Amino acid sequence: MKTTRRDFLKISSVAAGGLVFAPVLNWVPGFLKSDKPIPDDSKAKRYPNYCEVCFWNCAGWVYTDHDNKIWKIIGNEDDPHSNGRFCPRGTGGVGMYYDDDRLKKPLKRIGEAGAQQFVEIEWEEAIETIAKKMQEIAGKHGPESFALFNHGSSGKHFADLFNAYGSKNIAGPAYAQCKGPREEAFQVTFGHALHSPEPLDIRDTRCLVLIGSHLGENMHNGQVQEMAEAIDKQATIITVDPRFSTAASKSKFWLPIKPATDMALLLAWIHVIIEEELYDRKYVEELTFGFEQLKAHVKDYTPEWAYGITTIEPDVIRATAREMGAASPAVIVHPGRHVTWYGDDTQRLRAVAILNALLGSWGRRGGFYLPEKAKLPKYPTPENPKPTWTWRDVMPGQYPLASLPVTNVLVDASHPSYLGKHKVKAWMVAGTNLIATMPDLKRTIEAIQNLEYLVVIDTMPAEITGYADIVLPECTYLERYDMMRISEHRIPTFALRMPAAEPRWESKPGWWICKQIASKIGKGDYFKYEKYEDVLDFQLKEMGSSLEEMKKAGVKTFHRKEDLYFVEGHPHVFDTPTGKIELYSNLMIENGFDPLPKYITHAQPEAGFYRLIYGRTPAHTFSRTTNNANLNDLFRENPLWVHPKTAREWGLKTGDKVWLKNHQGVVSHFSTKVRVTERIRHDSVYMAHGFGRTDERLTRSFGIGISDTELISDVKIDKETGSTGMRSNFVTFLKENPHNSDKKEA
Amino acid sequence: MRYGMAIDTKKCVGCADCVVACQTENSVPHGYARDWIAETVSGRYPYLELEIRSERCNHCDNTPCVRTCPTGASHVIEGGIVIVTPEECIGCGACIESCPYDARFTHPDGYATKCTFCDHRVKNGQDPACVSVCPTHCMYFGDLDDPNSEVAKIVARRKWKVLAPEAGTQPQIYYLV
Numbered sequence: 071m072k073t074t075r076r077d078f079l080k081i082s083s084v085a086a087g088g089l090v091f092a093p094v095l096n097w098v099p100g101f102l103k104s105d106k107p108i109p110d111d112s113k114a115k116r117y118p119n120y121c122e123v124c125f126w127n128c129a130g131w132v133y134t135d136h137d138n139k140i141w142k143i144i145g146n147e148d149d150p151h152s153n154g155r156f157c158p159r160g161t162g163g164v165g166m167y168y169d170d171d172r173l174k175k176p177l178k179r180i181g182e183a184g185a186q187q188f189v190e191i192e193w194e195e196a197i198e199t200i201a202k203k204m205q206e207i208a209g210k211h212g213p214e215s216f217a218l219f220n221h222g223s224s225g226k227h228f229a230d231l232f233n234a235y236g237s238k239n240i241a242g243p244a245y246a247q248c249k250g251p252r253e254e255a256f257q258v259t260f261g262h263a264l265h266s267p268e269p270l271d272i273r274d275t276r277c278l279v280l281i282g283s284h285l286g287e288n289m290h291n292g293q294v295q296e297m298a299e300a301i302d303k304q305a306t307i308i309t310v311d312p313r314f315s316t317a318a319s320k321s322k323f324w325l326p327i328k329p330a331t332d333m334a335l336l337l338a339w340i341h342v343i344i345e346e347e348l349y350d351r352k353y354v355e356e357l358t359f360g361f362e363q364l365k366a367h368v369k370d371y372t373p374e375w376a377y378g379i380t381t382i383e384p385d386v387i388r389a390t391a392r393e394m395g396a397a398s399p400a401v402i403v404h405p406g407r408h409v410t411w412y413g414d415d416t417q418r419l420r421a422v423a424i425l426n427a428l429l430g431s432w433g434r435r436g437g438f439y440l441p442e443k444a445k446l447p448k449y450p451t452p453e454n455p456k457p458t459w460t461w462r463d464v465m466p467g468q469y470p471l472a473s474l475p476v477t478n479v480l481v482d483a484s485h486p487s488y489l490g491k492h493k494v495k496a497w498m499v500a501g502t503n504l505i506a507t508m509p510d511l512k513r514t515i516e517a518i519q520n521l522e523y524l525v526v527i528d529t530m531p532a533e534i535t536g537y538a539d540i541v542l543p544e545c546t547y548l549e550r551y552d553m554m555r556i557s558e559h560r561i562p563t564f565a566l567r568m569p570a571a572e573p574r575w576e577s578k579p580g581w582w583i584c585k586q587i588a589s590k591i592g593k594g595d596y597f598k599y600e601k602y603e604d605v606l607d608f609q610l611k612e613m614g615s616s617l618e619e620m621k622k623a624g625v626k627t628f629h630r631k632e633d634l635y636f637v638e639g640h641p642h643v644f645d646t647p648t649g650k651i652e653l654y655s656n657l658m659i660e661n662g663f664d665p666l667p668k669y670i671t672h673a674q675p676e677a678g679f680y681r682l683i684y685g686r687t688p689a690h691t692f693s694r695t696t697n698n699a700n701l702n703d704l705f706r707e708n709p710l711w712v713h714p715k716t717a718r719e720w721g722l723k724t725g726d727k728v729w730l731k732n733h734q735g736v737v738s739h740f741s742t743k744v745r746v747t748e749r750i751r752h753d754s755v756y757m758a759h760g761f762g763r764t765d766e767r768l769t770r771s772f773g774i775g776i777s778d779t780e781l782i783s784d785v786k787i788d789k790e791t792g793s794t795g796m797r798s799n800f801v802t803f804l805k806e807n808p809h810n811s812d813k814k815e816a
Numbered sequence: 817m818r819y820g821m822a823i824d825t826k827k828c829v830g831c832a833d834c835v836v837a838c839q840t841e842n843s844v845p846h847g848y849a850r851d852w853i854a855e856t857v858s859g860r861y862p863y864l865e866l867e868i869r870s871e872r873c874n875h876c877d878n879t880p881c882v883r884t885c886p887t888g889a890s891h892v893i894e895g896g897i898v899i900v901t902p903e904e905c906i907g908c909g910a911c912i913e914s915c916p917y918d919a920r921f922t923h924p925d926g927y928a929t930k931c932t933f934c935d936h937r938v939k940n941g942q943d944p945a946c947v948s949v950c951p952t953h954c955m956y957f958g959d960l961d962d963p964n965s966e967v968a969k970i971v972a973r974r975k976w977k978v979l980a981p982e983a984g985t986q987p988q989i990y991y992l993v
């Protein structure tokens with residue numbers, strides 16, 4: 071094997087402190103002695119927080135026990151994200167704090183290529199080394215060549231640091247690997263992106279249409295709660311999914327569509343809704359632009375045409391379109407969240423947006439409500455320096471609709487094959503495990519190998535930390551103050567995060583790390599506060615509240631200024647070029663794209679191969695929770711769903727071990743177990759995302775299950791936004807271990 | 817007074833928040849659980865049905881576990897809640913064998929344990945932890961003898977089933993179907 075200067079390091083060789091682990095089953099933390107009385111809620115101490123296990127950021131209370139140790143986490147009743155009830159991951163957030171596999175001390179890579187290792191260093195040395203390197207890189211190549219990949223709340227502090235430093239090359243996978251195309255499609259159509267949480271009025275809907283969106287398995291808390299409420303109120307649910315998902319099992323109609331043909335179904339639905347005049351005529355006349363063009367465009371997209379493509383019978387297409395029409399405007403064609411599938415994703419989401427527009431659901435009860443957000447005063451900082459170039463200059467003219475930086479463009483700019491002049495030379499990666507997040511792992515690693523410097527900040531030793539020059543241990547959300555949560559919702563709210571415990575080992579809050587680095591690179595002015603409480607207190611006082619008040623309340627809600635829905639007779643101007651909802655979009659033409667979505671044929675698997683579909687399990691968020699003891703208990707391995715017919719052909723039984731190989735020859739590191747089930751089409755296989763962890767320091771999740779991401783090497787880029795379509799990979803089964811020995815490496 | 821639970825299988829998504837909440841509330845050691853999710857799939861593609869149930873001790877009216885207990889550690893308290901007193905349990909495992917729902921297990925400290933309906937919360941007027949956290953509000957807890965309680969009302973109104981009725985245990989968890 072060729073050694074490179076940045077071999078993947080399994081930090082375990084040196085970080086001796088954290089190496090001894092009891093087997094999971096016998097692990098009983100000292101404070102949990104079974105004979106101890108259970109604390110009484112009304113007497114226990116509790117601290118406000120908002121959950122960081124996923125982006126839903128539910129606000130809640132962290133309770134401590136008799137010994138002032140973190141005991142449990144419960145939702146805050148005043149919070150519209152959670153309504154006082156967390157999802158299993160949020161409840162299991164305690165496992166993040168108690169995980170003994172956490173990063174404990176700063177680590178530094180030393181040694182020659184091929185003989186590298188990590189050594190523990192003091193914070194002072196870590197900060198100084200990073201600051202020196204940041205200055206050196208700024209001097210040599212300009213600060214712009216240092217990119218930040220970030221996620222989550224603390225990612226925002228690092229963004230502040232990079233803005234102050236002079237680099238706007240700050241990207242999160244939450245855009246180009248997740249909801250980018252959706253945001254731009256809704257922006258183009260309604261002049262309003264959806265953001266998070268999406269303004270879906272599910273609780274009052276009469277008809278909820280889910281397209282590959284597996285609510286209930288993805289625990290987007292507020293939406294799952296409202297879906298249950300809608301079920302109680304007997305709303306119709308229509309689920310389009312090659313898999314009989316949990317949501318499909320709650321649905322009046324399950325449409326087991328042939329994967330990658332959703333666009334045909336959407337166009338046929340639009341056809342029927344126009345043909346049969348099921349649309350909201352008044353709404354369409356008053357508020358939309360381009361109806362006639364749309365009508366002409368979908369003329370030939372009949373249900374009969376779609377049948378041959380989607381395998382969904384014309385009668386079913388018509389019946390479901392009529393359900394939507396009957397429920398209009400209290401109908402939601404759910405825009406989904408992780409929508410980067412086939413590379414024509416912006417166009418597919420345009421079709422979803424158009425369908426909603428025809429049904430008159432935007433701005434209507436039971437459709438999309440009009441969200442409101444409170445404004446938090448900014449803590450005073452100097453003006454940010456103006457970078458001389460940004461990610462947009464890497465490939466000029468590409469991905470014109472992307473409103474946020476595209477992670478994969480920054481990876482491209484770091485890759486040896488990039489010959490342009492805007493090269494990225496160094497990365498800081500805060501709170502995102504790029505190895506399990508970015509498709510085309512080989513390319514990501516080639517880019518990493520080509521870097522001059524890589525700093526990773528995380529709470530856990532994820533795969534990405536193994537490639538770092540410096541690793542910084544961040545404390546968990548349960549051990550730190552952070553910025554206020556401000557979000558759009560039915561009512562504007564704030565939520566406070568405060569520590570319920572001291573940081574374990576030598577982990578530190580993100581804001582503290584940024585402040586230290588900033589002061590060492592001459593940017594101390596941007597982080598002028600002593601401690602983060604100062605910022606919070608300043609902001610809260612400006613808002614007529616205070617840190618003291620928020621410590622007691624956790625959440626503060628405000629009255630709305632505008633109506634929650636459109637008011638009859640009040641004209642509404644949309645933030646689009648025509649001021650209307652744009653069914654037909656000239657803006658798309660100006661940018662070189664189709665003004666109306668078209669059907670494009672996507673590749674289907676060859677004989678012996680199956681489309682790899684991945685999704686969520688309620689117990690986990692991405693790859694980051696698989697090692698959490700509480701959540702690992704619920705779901706340890708990601709079984710591979712295989713249809714009985716396929717299983718018969720391959721002689722596979724439930725429980726059999728398989729490895730997977732994709733159509734480009736990429737083989738999975740590890741194996742997983744087969745689950746033979748009628749709940750999936752015969753041409754597809756399914757597994758949960760986030761498994762097959764290759765970092766040995768993850769004592770519970772290492773080597774368990776298959777990583778879907780490593781099998782996603784064929785990436786279809788969405789031309790509008792640069793997002794990475796990841797549902798175009800086909801796999802076949804390997805029943806024998808394809809690796810010579812059991813020793814695996816990343 | 818008769819405590820019982822109704823669980824709406826139409827709303828339950830099987831997220832297992834009830835399981836995690838029970839584990840944290842009651843400090844159940846990792847690797848063990850007092851409640852769990854069961855799924856039953858029926859039919860053939862594409863005509864399928866899926867029933868999801870959150871299961872636990874059924875706090876039966878007719879309790880084989882209490883009958884088989886040689887020391888009296890397993891007993892019934894007010895409201896029909898079936899409880900094990902760890903100090904009195906000798907860990908013989910007879911109750912574990914006798915339970916048709918497999919609701920009991922041996923705690924690593926050597927005694928039989930299981931769901932308590934969170935009696936420590938119930939006596940303060942709170943719902944059991946699982947019920948109180950459920951994001952789908954699919955669980956109802958209360959006094960089945962009180963016709964005005966939410967649980968009694970929903971059991972009266974909806975179609976339901978209980979698990980393993982043939983075992984004759986008279987379980988007090990009602991699955992709304």
Ligand code: SF4
Binds near residue numbers: 124125127292
């Ligand atoms: S949905 Fe669950 S994981 Fe996400 S923020 Fe809410 S409680 Fe936490």
